[in-house]
Amino acid sequence: MSTEVSITIVGAGSAQFSGGIVRDLCVNPGLHGSHVTLMDIDRHRLAMVARMAERLSEELGAGLSFSQATDRVTALRGADFVLNTAQVGGHSWTEAQRSLAEKHGYYRGAGLHGFGQAAFFLEVARDIARICPNAWLIQSANPVFEGCTLMHRETGIKVLGLCHGHHGYRSIARVLGLDLAHVSAQMPGFNHWIWMTDFRYRGRDAYPLLDEWIETEAEAYWARTDATRTYGDNQMTRAAIHQYRLFGRMPIGDTPRAGGWWYHVDLATKKRWYGHLGGFDSQIGWQQYLDDMSRNVARVERVALDEATPVSETFKPVQSGEQIVPIINALVNDVEGLYQVNIPNQGQIIHGFPEDLVVECQGVVSGAGIRGVSVPPFPPKLVAGAMIPRWHRAELMVQALRSGDRDLLLLYLLDDPRTRSLEQAEALLDEWLADPRNERLARLFI
Amino acid sequence: MSTEVSITIVGAGSAQFSGGIVRDLCVNPGLHGSHVTLMDIDRHRLAMVARMAERLSEELGAGLSFSQATDRVTALRGADFVLNTAQVGGHSWTEAQRSLAEKHGYYRGAGLHGFGQAAFFLEVARDIARICPNAWLIQSANPVFEGCTLMHRETGIKVLGLCHGHHGYRSIARVLGLDLAHVSAQMPGFNHWIWMTDFRYRGRDAYPLLDEWIETEAEAYWARTDATRTYGDNQMTRAAIHQYRLFGRMPIGDTPRAGGWWYHVDLATKKRWYGHLGGFDSQIGWQQYLDDMSRNVARVERVALDEATPVSETFKPVQSGEQIVPIINALVNDVEGLYQVNIPNQGQIIHGFPEDLVVECQGVVSGAGIRGVSVPPFPPKLVAGAMIPRWHRAELMVQALRSGDRDLLLLYLLDDPRTRSLEQAEALLDEWLADPRNERLARLFI
Numbered sequence: 001m002s003t004e005v006s007i008t009i010v011g012a013g014s015a016q017f018s019g020g021i022v023r024d025l026c027v028n029p030g031l032h033g034s035h036v037t038l039m040d041i042d043r044h045r046l047a048m049v050a051r052m053a054e055r056l057s058e059e060l061g062a063g064l065s066f067s068q069a070t071d072r073v074t075a076l077r078g079a080d081f082v083l084n085t086a087q088v089g090g091h092s093w094t095e096a097q098r099s100l101a102e103k104h105g106y107y108r109g110a111g112l113h114g115f116g117q118a119a120f121f122l123e124v125a126r127d128i129a130r131i132c133p134n135a136w137l138i139q140s141a142n143p144v145f146e147g148c149t150l151m152h153r154e155t156g157i158k159v160l161g162l163c164h165g166h167h168g169y170r171s172i173a174r175v176l177g178l179d180l181a182h183v184s185a186q187m188p189g190f191n192h193w194i195w196m197t198d199f200r201y202r203g204r205d206a207y208p209l210l211d212e213w214i215e216t217e218a219e220a221y222w223a224r225t226d227a228t229r230t231y232g233d234n235q236m237t238r239a240a241i242h243q244y245r246l247f248g249r250m251p252i253g254d255t256p257r258a259g260g261w262w263y264h265v266d267l268a269t270k271k272r273w274y275g276h277l278g279g280f281d282s283q284i285g286w287q288q289y290l291d292d293m294s295r296n297v298a299r300v301e302r303v304a305l306d307e308a309t310p311v312s313e314t315f316k317p318v319q320s321g322e323q324i325v326p327i328i329n330a331l332v333n334d335v336e337g338l339y340q341v342n343i344p345n346q347g348q349i350i351h352g353f354p355e356d357l358v359v360e361c362q363g364v365v366s367g368a369g370i371r372g373v374s375v376p377p378f379p380p381k382l383v384a385g386a387m388i389p390r391w392h393r394a395e396l397m398v399q400a401l402r403s404g405d406r407d408l409l410l411l412y413l414l415d416d417p418r419t420r421s422l423e424q425a426e427a428l429l430d431e432w433l434a435d436p437r438n439e440r441l442a443r444l445f446i
Numbered sequence: 447m448s449t450e451v452s453i454t455i456v457g458a459g460s461a462q463f464s465g466g467i468v469r470d471l472c473v474n475p476g477l478h479g480s481h482v483t484l485m486d487i488d489r490h491r492l493a494m495v496a497r498m499a500e501r502l503s504e505e506l507g508a509g510l511s512f513s514q515a516t517d518r519v520t521a522l523r524g525a526d527f528v529l530n531t532a533q534v535g536g537h538s539w540t541e542a543q544r545s546l547a548e549k550h551g552y553y554r555g556a557g558l559h560g561f562g563q564a565a566f567f568l569e570v571a572r573d574i575a576r577i578c579p580n581a582w583l584i585q586s587a588n589p590v591f592e593g594c595t596l597m598h599r600e601t602g603i604k605v606l607g608l609c610h611g612h613h614g615y616r617s618i619a620r621v622l623g624l625d626l627a628h629v630s631a632q633m634p635g636f637n638h639w640i641w642m643t644d645f646r647y648r649g650r651d652a653y654p655l656l657d658e659w660i661e662t663e664a665e666a667y668w669a670r671t672d673a674t675r676t677y678g679d680n681q682m683t684r685a686a687i688h689q690y691r692l693f694g695r696m697p698i699g700d701t702p703r704a705g706g707w708w709y710h711v712d713l714a715t716k717k718r719w720y721g722h723l724g725g726f727d728s729q730i731g732w733q734q735y736l737d738d739m740s741r742n743v744a745r746v747e748r749v750a751l752d753e754a755t756p757v758s759e760t761f762k763p764v765q766s767g768e769q770i771v772p773i774i775n776a777l778v779n780d781v782e783g784l785y786q787v788n789i790p791n792q793g794q795i796i797h798g799f800p801e802d803l804v805v806e807c808q809g810v811v812s813g814a815g816i817r818g819v820s821v822p823p824f825p826p827k828l829v830a831g832a833m834i835p836r837w838h839r840a841e842l843m844v845q846a847l848r849s850g851d852r853d854l855l856l857l858y859l860l861d862d863p864r865t866r867s868l869e870q871a872e873a874l875l876d877e878w879l880a881d882p883r884n885e886r887l888a889r890l891f892i
């Protein structure tokens with residue numbers, strides 16, 4: 001038995017993302033026969049991805065059908081699920097915004113690209129509310145925390161944010177030499193700001209194993225600079241362990257990557273806390289990431305264009321680590337399962353924060369929808385030291401975009417530890433809002 | 447008819463404070479015959495204040511009786527009301543903590559003296575819970591916000607914080623040339639962080655009058671540097687008006703004095719925002735304040751020691767602007783009245799903040815106790831921009847003192863915009879905790 005659904009991918013020009021989704025659909029028989037609408041503003045890439053997707057579905061006998069759209073309204077018509085993976089202005093605009101902020105004294109940027117992203121998410125959400133109000137919006141592009149909160153507050157649509165960061169607990173298990181099959185962990189929080197509140201190995205508390213590793217092996221681990229250590233290895237860095245001590249729970253995934261501003265003041269500091277590459281967000285690590293991504297894009301495009309080799313040799317027919325398709329299957333075919341989700345904090349899943357804030361937690365997904373699994377109260381130092389200030393940042397962004405009030409953009413910058421004066425923040429804001437590439441967003445703040 | 451109550455003043459060596467309270471008792475016949483226990487660690491000042499108080503009561507026929515105590519346990523026995531006005535270590539320790547922080551790059555200090563104060567408040571509150579558990583604790587020494595929240599969370603005693611800051615709306619009315627008798631205002635928030643949510647003149651919204659003043663008269667007002675402009679005139683400064691625009695409501699009392707860090711980066715900036723003296727918290731303004739205070743202390747001491755002149759020539763027999771005694775009278779004699787109080791946020795007086803946080807609001811005081819007057823929802827930009835970050839600072843201090851966890855002190859400093867590195871914060875913290883004058887507090891954090 002299968003249920004045929006209609007899935008729209010916004011930003012489908014990413015061959016890797018779309019290919020992965022289609023592969024997951026192919027290996028979930030419950031969704032065979034579904035229709036996928038590939039939407040992107042780049043017609044050329046769209047055609048390439050569509051052809052690849054068709055070949056993959058044929059190779060794997062999934063009976064999927066595809067259509068292409070460059071227009072969002074067309075793309076959303078009849079959708080049951082909308083996956084939003086688009087990056088506004090692409091990587092080049094993200095990088096340009098970083099450079100712009102660096103000129104004003106914001107080393108590695110002031111995080112401004114999130115505003116344009118979230119504003120775009122809201123446009124999509126409003127279209128969904130109008131065109132396919134019963135659809136689920138599955139948000140994977142960042143900022144998931146602010147974006148999902150904004151969409152939830154401003155529209156009535158069903159919003160679900162998904163991310164890979166929670167897999168970070170596996171890196172811990174790997175470094176500790178544990179058999180993953182016997183490891184369990186809980187990691188609630190806000191997206192990219194999640195904390196391992198429970199960690200078990202063979203049913204018993206595994207935090208003592210982590211503590212022992214810190215005591216006896218961490219220094220040797222941090223001293224290594226060989227090729228096995230990549231920019232992506234944030235999970236067991238000195239920064240992560242310092243955060244663990246500071247807040248009382250182990251930060252997971254992108255949480256130690258963000259860390260605190262004090263790990264990021266300059267490259268030397270980054271190297272001290274994140275290893276010889278300076279972590280994901282250093283000049284070194286980020287460039288390696290961009291290079292890796294370019295290589296990956298080129299590789300997948302070669303696959304897409306190479307009609308002589310089966311696509312399924314690259315997108316192998318096994319379920320990926322991506323939760324999107326299993327969750328769709330759980331919802332439409334009532335296959336109950338436990339996932340890591342970002343959903344509104346209804347019922348105070350995380351105590352002490354607004355019910356209309358989107359939090360990351362475990363969710364039971366089934367035909368009945370998504371029901372959050374409540375989280376035991378966080379330790380006070382985690383709430384006071386980490387959760388309230390992160391909520392503050394999110395609230396500034398969300399309220400800025402809800403209100404179109406420029407003061408809130410200014411307050412966002414004034415809250416940035418790199419801001420040394422009101423004039424500095426004003427100058428960055430003026431230049432950023434005046435940038436022609438930012439015209440759509442700037443119109444909100446007139 | 448009068449009700450004789452027992453009032454203990456902790457820190458009664460302040461002749462001005464104690465004299466003011468005794469005078470207010472004298473002019474409230476409902477409290478005649480009451481007993482006042484004057485408690486201070488300075489035996490000499492205590493004797494002087496006690497003699498002055500006795501003379502004042504005799505002159506005004508109030509039938510008050512007095513006792514002196516240098517021991518808190520003795521002083522609290524049988525108390526119905528405890529007024530805590532003590533400053534731990536006096537002004538010299540406050541100044542020394544500022545200098546200590548300045549050495550580490552914290553211009554005008556890092557606000558550390560609040561920790562020692564609040565820790566002391568908690569000691570008093572715990573004594574009250576043990577010795578006179580039904581007493582009201584009336585907290586007037588700062589930090590009222592953090593201190594009252596800490597005492598409320600850690601003990602079951604009745605805590606009431608009082609402050610003069612809300613009178614700031616009168617300064618606005620004065621500058622606007624309004625007849626105070628026809629002005630009304632509401633100013634809820636957190637202590638020293640309150641906002642004029644409603645402002646009326648002869649029943650009509652008076653915000654337009656303020657806006658007009660800003661438009662037409664503010665620049666001329668700010669340009670004045672004559673002797674009529676003192677360090678205490680924060681209410682209509684350029685900083686206050688900037689805050690009003692940034693957050694959407696007029697900041698009142700100590701709110702514009704605190705302002706935002708961006709008004710305080712150096713003396714030139716302070717002068718720009720607060721006028722030619724740089725405001726209350728500049729090198730100039732603060733020194734004038736200390737000088738004024740010394741002169742005042744000397745003056746009141748002369749009054750106390752001058753047996754030839756009636757004390758009531760200085761402490762004139764009219765009710766002061768201080769709410770303490772009228773509130774005591776309202777509570778014990780069931781004289782219903784509306785006051786500006788700091789009480790737990792029970793029933794979400796200010797929506798969206800914890801119920802065990804002490805907020806500033808109007809309170810109806812009567813024999814039934816103190817009942818908070820609920821506040822209409824604050825504008826989102828005020829919540830996101832001003833209230834959440836202020837709550838964050840308070841939560842760090844309160845949780846630090848509840849837990850004795852040094853990490854929370856560190857996080858408090860890391861949240862300070864003047865902190866440029868982890869090492870800077872650590873160095874200040876180490877030196878501060880090691881200071882012999884801080885021994886009592888430091889013991890909490892071992």
